[in-house]
Each structure stands twice: as C-alpha cells, then as structure tokens.
Amino acid sequence: MGESLSRFSMETAGTISSEIPMGYRFLPTDEELVTYYLHNRVFLRPLPAIPIQDIDARDFYSNPPDNLVISSKSERESFFFIQDDNRGRNIREIEDGRGFWKSSEDEIPICDRDGNIFAFKIYWTYFTHSAKTKRARKTHWRMQVYRLPVHCYKEQKLVLGRVKRNMDK
Numbered sequence: 241m242g243e244s245l246s247r248f249s250m251e252t253a254g255t256i257s258s259e260i261p262m263g264y265r266f267l268p269t270d271e272e273l274v275t276y277y278l279h280n281r282v283f284l285r286p287l288p289a290i291p292i293q294d295i296d297a298r299d300f301y302s303n304p305p306d307n308l309v310i311s312s313k314s315e316r317e318s319f320f321f322i323q324d325d326n327r328g329r330n331i332r333e334i335e336d337g338r339g340f341w342k343s344s345e346d347e348i349p350i351c352d353r354d355g356n357i358f359a360f361k362i363y364w365t366y367f368t369h370s371a372k373t374k375r376a377r378k379t380h381w382r383m384q385v386y387r388l389p390v391h392c393y394k395e396q397k398l399v400l401g402r403v404k405r406n407m408d409k
Contacts, residue, residue, distance in 0.1 A: 266290050266317075266319075270350050270359075270361060270384075270386065271350065271352075273319075273386055273400055273402065274350060274358065274359040274386050274388070274400070275358075276288055277292060277319075277321075277400060278321075278359070278386055278387075278388060278398070278399070278400040279358075279359075279388065279392075281321055281398060281400075282388060282392060282393065282398055283392075290319075292319040292320060292321055292400070293318075293319070293320050293321070294320075294321045294323060295308075295320050295321070295322055295323065296322075296323045296324060297322050297323060297324050298324075300320060300322050300401070301332045301333075301334065301335075301341065302334060302335040302336075303334065304334055304338055304339050304366070305366055305381040305383075305403055305405070306381075308320070308403065309403055309405065316404055316405045316406070317402055317403065317404045317405075318402075318403045319400065319401065319402055319403075320400070320401045320403065321398055321399075321400055321401075322385070322398070322399050322400070322401050323396060323397075323398055324396055324397055324398075330342065330343040330345045331343070331371050332364075333370065333371055337369070337370045338368065338369070339366055339367055339368045339369065339379070340366070340367055340370065340371040340376070341364045341365070341366055341367075341383065342364065342365055342367060342371070343362050343363065343364050344362060344363040344364070344365075345362075346362065346363075347360040347361070347362050348360065348361045348362070348363075350386070357389065358388070358389070359386055359387065359388055359389070360386070360387050360388075360389070361384055361385065361386050362384070362385050362387075363382065363383070363384055364382065364383040364384075364385060365378055365379075365381070365382055365383075366378075366379045366381035366382070366383070367379060380405055380406040380407065381403065381404070381405055381406075382403075382404045382406060383401055383402065383403045383404070384401070384402045384404075385399050385400070385401050385402075386399060386400045386401075386402070387399045387400075
C-alpha cells in the first residue's frame with residue numbers, strides 16, 4: 241500500500257507542477273471544497289485542475305497519516321476522496337494498533353449564503369497508540385471530513401478529507 245501511494249504521489253506531483261504556476265497554493269474554503277470538488281465528484285461532473293486522490297476507507301484508515309500525505313515544508317494539507325466511509329463510528333483504529341483517528345462527534349452544518357444546509361463537516365484528531373490503552377497521545381495531525389446530505393447519495397458514499405499537519409508541539 242505504501243509503495244503505491246508513494247508512486248501515485250510522485251506521478252501526481254509531476255503532473256501538478258506542469259499545470260500550476262510556480263508559487264501557487266491550493267487554499268480552498270469549506271464552501272469551495274464542497275461545491276467544486278465533492279459535489280461535482282458525487283454527481284459525476286468534471287473537477288477543476290487540482291487532482292484529489294481517491295482512496296478506499298479501508299486503505300485510508302489502515303495507514304497512519306504520515307504514510308498517506310506528500311511531505312512538503314510549504315504544503316501542510318493533503319486532500320482525499322474517501323470511498324465508502326462508515327459514518328457511524330467516532331474512533332477509527334489504524335490496523336496495526338499504532339494509532340487512531342478520533343472525531344469530535346459534532347457534525348457542523350455548512351450553509352450557503354441563504355442559510356440552507358448543503359453539507360456537513362466533522363473534525364478528527366490523530367492519536368498514537370491504541371484507543372484501548374491509556375498511553376494514547378494526541379498528535380499534530382488533524383482532519384476535516386466533508387459530506388453531503390444523505391439524500392444526495394445514490395449508492396456508494398463518498399466524503400472529502402482534508403488532512404492537515406499542524407506545527408510540531
């Protein structure tokens with residue numbers, strides 16, 4: 241899994257650098273991420289130029305975040321379309337027990353200018369060690385997961401994850 245992610249990241253990085261001007265930073269707002277990326281992807285419409293990696297939830301949650309993101313001193317965020325996300329759980333344990341994602345449990349509605357809810361956001365924090373031990377320690381990794389209202393999905397669920405590496409503590 242790690243090799244294929246690294247290979248994808250290197251190939252994608254080459255493609256991105258040839259399409260985007262030097263100095264460009266991808267800093268979308270919540271509304272832009274949902275409107276131009278998640279909404280378009282769910283409804284099979286073309287996406288803007290920035291590629292966001294597709295990954296199955298099982299693969300995503302079986303790896304610690306530092307195995308998933310492209311490391312860069314200037315870019316501290318990575319974006320993923322996560323397939324078939326199971327929204328009923330507030331703790332997602334990494335398969336090898338090295339860590340887990342824990343949600344804030346509160347879904348925050350994202351509203352348009354008229355006050356209509358068009359998406360939801362939930363915050364996650366990554367902890368080291370197993371969720372079942374008292375040694376679990378909060379890390380500098382954070383994730384925001386965006387989803388559309390349930391009625392927008394026909395079959396497979398898709399969410400957009402923004403994984404962010406905050407400054408080291």
